[in-house]
Structures are given as C-alpha cells and as structure tokens.
Amino acid sequence: MISIFPSLLSGTVITLQLLVSSMFFGIIIGLIFAILRINKNPIINKFAYGYSYFFRGTPLLVQLYLIYYGLANIELLRNSFFWAIIKEPYWCAIIAFSLNTGAYTSEILRSAFQTIKKGYIEAAQSLGVTKKITFYRIQLPIAIKQSLPAYGNEVILMLKGTSLASVITIMDLMGEARKVNVLTFKPFEAFITAGIIYLFITFIIHNIIKFLEKKYGFQS
Amino acid sequence: MELLLFGDTGWGDELFLATLMTIAVSIAAMAIGFLFALIFTPLKLSKNKSLNIIGNCYTTFIRGVPELLVIYLLFFGGTGAAMYVASIFGYDGYIEINAFITGALAIGIISGAYSTEVFRGAILSIDKGQFEASKVLGIKKNIQFYKIILPQMLRLSIPNLSNVWQITLKDTSLISVTGLVEIMRQSYIAAGSTRDPLFFYSVAAILYLMLTFLSMKLINKLEIKYSKGY
C-alpha cells in the first residue's frame, strides 16, 4: 500500500492540474456561448446550440479520441504550427475537457440568464442605465450566483471526466492506478486507493461550492 | 465512404450491430439501475439512521468516483463481485461472467445512483397531504406505496430520468475494457485496423448523436402522453 502511494500522489497532482485548467477555459467558453445562445440572431443562436448539442450528445471519450488521434490524422494540421499544441497529449486533453465543460456551462448560464426576472432589467432601463452596464452589473452577477449549485455538480462531473486522460497516455491519478494494476496484477489496492482520493477531492469541491453558495447565495 | 459498406469489405454492418449492442446494453443498464434505485430510494428516505447511511454511501460513492474506476473495480473484481450482487437478489448459483453482463451491471450500478436521486426528489415533491389522507382512509402502507406513491413518483421522474438515460447511454462508451463490442469499441478497432481514426471516431460521434436525438424525441412523446390529465 505504501509503495504505490507516491505514484498515485503524483497522478493526483496531474488530475488537479487538468481539472483547474479545463474549468478555467471552460468558464470562458461557456460564458461566450451562453451569450451567443441568448442572441436574437438565428444563425449565431443555432451555431451556439449546435456546439452545445454536439458536446453534450456525444461521450467525452469520443471527443477525446477525435481530438487526439483524429486531428493528428490530418496532414495539413500536422504541418502547421498547431501541431506543437496537438502533439502534446496534455493539451489535447485540456482542449477536449474545456470544450466539453464549456458546453454544459453555457447551458447552465443560459438557463440562469433566462430565469432572471424581467422586472430587474426593466427597472434598470427605466432608470436610464445603459444596456451594457445592465448586462455586466445586473444580469451577469445574478446569473453567476444562480448557477452556483448546478455549476458545482459540473465541476464534480468534470473531475470524473479527467480520468479519461489516461487513455491518451497521460499519467493522471487513473493512469497511475492502471499502471500499478498491470504491473502488479493487484487491481484492488490501486483502484480502491485511487477511488478514495477521488472521493476526497469530490468532498472538497462540494464544500467549496457550499461555502460560495452561503457567501454569495442569491435568493430570488 | 466505401469503408462503411455492408458486407465483408466494409465496416457498415459491424457498426450497425455495434449500435444495436449500445442500445441493448443501455436499456439493460437502465433497467438494472431502476432495480438499484427501487432498493436504495427507500433507504435514503428511511428514518432509520443506519439504513439511511447505507443509502447515502451508495449514491455518494458512485457519484463521487470516475465511472471508469467503477467499471474497472467491477470488472477486475470479476466473479466475486457479481456473485455477491446476485446473492443480494437471492441467487446463489454460479454466475458465468460475460461481457454483456459485466458491462450492463457496471453501467447499471452507476445509472442506479442517479435514478435514486431522481426518485428521491420526486417522492419528496409529492404533496404530504396524500400520505395523511391515505392514513386517514386506513389504506395499508404497501398498497399506499404501490398504488399512490409509485405511479406519481414515476410520472414526476420522467423529465429527470431522461437525463439519466443520456448519461447511461454515453457511459456505455466506457465499457470496452470488458470486450463488449459496442459503438466505441467497434470504431476503435476499425480506426486501428484501417489507420483512419478521424473518419471512424466521427462516425461514432454521429451515431451517438443520432441515438441521443432519437431517444429525446421518444421521451418527449412519453412525457406528453403521461402528463395528460394533470
């Protein structure tokens, strides 16, 4: 048990790195696409819907393979400067995870935008507040606050999603556990220890979100 | 395109069969998940502390660790784990492990944790007055459950169960470790064999999109049908 711990720990660091970077890019992508979704232009709207439909309607594993092996299959891409990014499994994973969580985040934010009471916006307008300021100062903060519980779930789902990184050679927590398994044929030690670590991270995320909800919680 | 031909030279028929397998294993997993949910929902709602803890452990553990890890644990646990689960259901004989059972069971256990949460939410949203009314009318507890709570719970659960179905359907892509030839494994094999991963993973993505699209249409119809009269 003791001997497998250091390698699982180094895997945990990679897992957390993957999670934090993906969530960071995912929020940016999600916000952009949520704004596109509530846009009245049907083409922009459809495009944003198509993006979120694709990434929510297909398994993350397929998306990961498509980006890692699929894109590498395009010679044009291999000869361009993009190859420096696509070549690295780590970046492929972050691209796949960010696009995936971005799709879910955009849905969460969109529904939050749509449930904001019309009265707030009308009140702001009647006070002569510009549309831009209404958006940044009223709509956006309310939407973010309202999204917190659902977003907390999404972070946990993404943590679990990062375990797929091991299929594209990344030695994250899952990858290290699989390695211990194939080298020692002792599946339980490795997988159960990894499971406990994942549970522990889930527990921490859960509590951070709870804390944020309490602090910034929005009662409508 | 000729890669998708049916027959001996193309992968069309193999992918078609794999799609059917994905559907079959998803339905089986969903059904197994229902079984788990019907067992664990009462535990989670129980006033008995220890039963409550068992129920919470199940949903917390399954929803807190990666699906792949659950699948590996079950798969590498092999016969022992399956027999243990079977003994819970009162079956003591020898169980032969095949890919379909392992896959459906693994995904079923995961899907069950989500279904449990959905059922729990649905029961909690049933008007308390009905429990009291049936008590006043002298209706027995188990009849109350089967005739009053269960039907309402199912109807209230349909919208959220459609999410569980989507999760279950997508999770089946993870069971290729068991050797079951579903969409993901077939595309994987075809991609390796033809050295054209871009094409075959795109086909896989399209097949999954088709399945999610069609099942959403079906579920919407169900929802409309069963919300009539309410």
Add this chain to the structure above:
Amino acid sequence: MEEIMNVIKNIFLTVLLSLFLISNSNADKIKIGTEGAYPPWNSKDASGKLIGFEVELAWTLCRYIGQQCEIVEQDWDGMIPALTSKKFDAIMAGMSITDERMKTINFSQGYADEVASLAVMKGSDLEGIDTPEAVNLNLGGSSVNKAMKTLTSALSGKTVCTQIGTIHQNFLESGDVGKINLKTYKTQDEVNLDLTNGRCDVALAAAVAFTDYAEKSGKEVVLVGPTFSGGAFGNGVGVGIRKDDTKLLKAFNKAIDKARKDGHISRIAIKWFGFDASM
C-alpha cells in the same frame, strides 16, 4: 399509469431472461481470449472476424484437443483478470511467458518466439545506431553490456512508446536503458499511429508488429538497434491458463506437441509472419 408499470415490468423480465440465456449458452466449449489488435498475431478484419497467427493456431489446437472452442475478444490490460474471473479459459494473445505473470497464472509450453525490436520513422537520428544484431539478456557479458550502454545514450531524453502491461513496458521501466520519456498505450495500433504521427521518437514491440504495419500502411517504419530476447522479454509465447486448471494445461501441452511435430505451427507461422517463429 398501469401502462407504464406494465412496460417497466416487461423490460425487467426481458432483461433478466436475456441475461440468463446469454450466460447459459456455450457452457461446455473451451473459451479462448485474444486481443484482436496485435497483428499479425491476432487482429480483426473488416468483416468483423478475428484473424491472425494465434486465431488460426487456436482452431488447430482445439481440433487436436477434440473439443469445441470459442474465441473471445478482450482488451489487453484486462486479459489476465478476465482469465482468472473465468470469462474465458485460456489466453492466446501474443502473451510471453514471464516469471511475473507465472505468479498469477500458468502457461503451457511456448508455441512461438516473440522477438522484440525498436522501430523509428525513416530519417530518424536513431537509424545509424551501432549495436549487435541480437541481444539476449539471459547471456549477459561484455557485448551485451556494451550494447545496453549504446542504447542508453541513444535513447536518453527520447519519447519511447509501447503498449501498456507488456514485457516491453517492463523492460523499459527496468532502468536498463536509463532515463527515457515513456508513453504507454492501450493497443499496439495506437502505438503505430502515434509513431507515424510523430508523437513518438521510437517505439518498442514485437518486430513483426512493426514490419506488418509498415507493409500494410505503406508508412516508412524501420527497425533499429538489436532484436531483444531473454530477461524481461520472457521465454517465448504460450497459452495462459488458470492455476487450478491442470487438466486443460495438459491438454494444451499435448496439442502443441502434436502441432509442432506435424509442422502445423511452422506452416501457420510462415503464413502470418513470413518466417518460422515456432518453438
């Protein structure tokens, strides 16, 4: 509502019934597990059929044992657990006989020699590497030591790719070749893809796995360095069988004896490898 309940009941019954039916078919056949992704040892063709050296050999051995067989697909990293949990009764998947594996399962006598080799894309700076043609790690001695030294400096800092859970991974992790950037993949197909894509500087696997790939894909994959055997590379490829299944072990040993004597193994090996790899 009655209707929904009926539908759900029916689904339950159908599922339980089908699980029962599936689990009870083919009860008295010998089931052989293979990977189906390690050509030319075992692979799958476009008609979905398992093909390759071991698939053909398996049918021959079953005929000699005199029992019906069924070949079952299994991912490589789950091969041994699947055997021990009785998903199938024997492994024929290019699996080398090693001491490490013998702790968990038994092996029949070897039926084929698996010679390992490094491979690179044409034009790699590793192409000119100066080593003897073959290194047998069992022999040791100054020439082996010298070859390992040359390899260590040539591979230093390189990205070396191999399949997970293989003798090749064991060798690369043993420290014999110093510090490398090791990447492990689920299948050899993936190793081949990333070698040609340029994500791997060099890859290690059975030599025939590379030559077969080069021939079929038309990519310029070339073997470099020595061929490896002995030590971490084990003692040939055999049939993996559960520890307690001594009857089946005997049956396979007898069948392999017979197939070797009448030249069947050689014939099938030449057909799939292009040379006689029988042992």
